[in-house]
Amino acid sequence: MAVQPNIGGLKSPEALQRALTDAQYLADDALATAAYLALALGKPMLLEGAPGVGKTEAAKALGGVLGRQVIRLQCFEGIDAAAALYEWNYPRQMLAIRQAGQGAPNLYSDDFLLERPLLAALRHPGDSLLLIDEIDRADHEFEAFLLEFLSDFTISIPETGTIRATRPPVVVLTSNRTRDLHEALRRRCVYHWIDYPDPGLEAAIVMARASSVAEATAVAVVGAVNALRAEPLAKPPGVAETIEWAEAATLLAGQGARWPDAFRRAIGVALKDHDDLTYLAPRLGQFLPGEAA
Ligand SMILES: Nc1ncnc2c1ncn2[C@@H]1O[C@H](COP(=O)(O)OP(=O)(O)OP(=O)(O)O)[C@@H](O)[C@H]1O
Ligand SMILES: [Mg+2]
Structure with a gap:
């Protein structure tokens, strides 16, 4: 299958980075470059x-920037091809048989086909982005099946025939790395490891996503969150927690709470694990920004 550039008007990694920023997703150079290359080379991106x-x-931001609808396949333990590709709508088929009387209805037409994400992406390769989310949750068998799908972008439906994508769709895979992925799957992709953003970038993300938060607060929260991430926690705060902690504390401060206290009272949006909270309780004060704005 010929490689088709999917980059639209985005002529460089920098242009993609700017477009993502406009869409309120702040990517560092390395991520923007990996995404640009995946698009330009027509390869899936593994994050x-x-x-x-x-x-x-x-x-999602990439889909927005490219004007493509994001089709998401959320992986889970036990996910199988039916959940990912298509299923026949049995109740509807039954109903059709009952209503048809003498004439035999065609039970294997589009009317009875329940399209699942991989089939949907295959049918709309030009205007969709296929997000295969949390692939590490699926088992090895499903991963092997996906590898095959990503190699030839065809789906064979025994009752109706083979469907082939007219061009390779844009595909993004994500993994939390709860287990290692197959070498062969990695080889097929452009790989990028997303780290926690550096403090400057994370403060900028907080500002972009939470308009109520003052810059000093954003900077202070990022400092606190980074200190928390250095602790051996079961659930270290992610970027969403940083944003929400800043927002929540700002809200309470607006109602008259003092700064360290506003953060303490809002701790439930930053730390969401009882053991973590218990572990940190004696020292929690040292993680709370004293003066945030
Ligand atoms: N670079 C960024 N720019 C803007 N917002 C960001 C950025 N990174 C993270 N966020 C914010 O953090 C939230 C969480 O990110 P997201 O859900 O994509 O994390 P994830 O890596 O998929 O996590 P999980 O592994 O738990 O699924 C997003 O909804 C967004 O608000
Ligand atoms: Mg996710």
């Missing part, structure tokens, strides 16, 4: 990273 670093959001 790995800790929970909450912005993997899913990166795919």
Whole structure:
């Protein structure tokens, strides 16, 4: 299959980075470059990273920038081809048989086909972005099946025939790395590890996403969150928690709470694990920004 550039008017990694920023997704140079190359080379992009670093959001932002509808396949333990490709609508088929009387209805037409994400993406390769989210949750068998799908972008439906994409769709895969992915799957993709953003970038993300938050507050929260991430926590705060902690504390401060206290009272939006809270309780004060605005 010929490689088709999917980059639209985006002529460089920098142009893509700017477009993502306009869409309120702040990507660093490395991520913007990986995304640009994946698009330009017509390859899937594999994003790995800790929970909450912005993997899913990166795919959504990319879809927005490219004017493509995001079709999401959320992986889970036990996911099988039927959930990913298509299913026949049995109740509807039954009903059709009952209503048809003598004439035999065609039970394997589009009317009875329940399109699942992979088939949907295959049918609309020009205006969709296929997000295969949290692939590490699926088992090895499903991963092997996906590898095949990503190699030839065809789906064979025994009752109706083979459907082939007219061009390779844009595909983004994400993984939290709860297990290693197959070598062969990695080889097919442009790989990028998303780290927690550096403090300057994370403060900018907070400002972009939470308009109520003052810059000093954003900077202070990012400092606190980074200190928390250095602790051995079960659920270290992700970027979403940083944004929400800043927002929540700002809200309470607006109602008269003092700064360290506003952060303390809002801690439930930053830390969401009882063991983590218990572990930090004796020292929590040292993680709370004293003066945030
Ligand atoms: N670079 C960024 N620019 C703007 N917002 C971001 C960025 N990174 C993360 N966010 C914010 O953080 C939230 C969480 O990100 P997201 O859900 O994409 O994380 P994730 O890596 O997919 O996490 P998980 O592994 O838990 O699914 C997003 O909804 C968004 O608000
Ligand atoms: Mg995600």
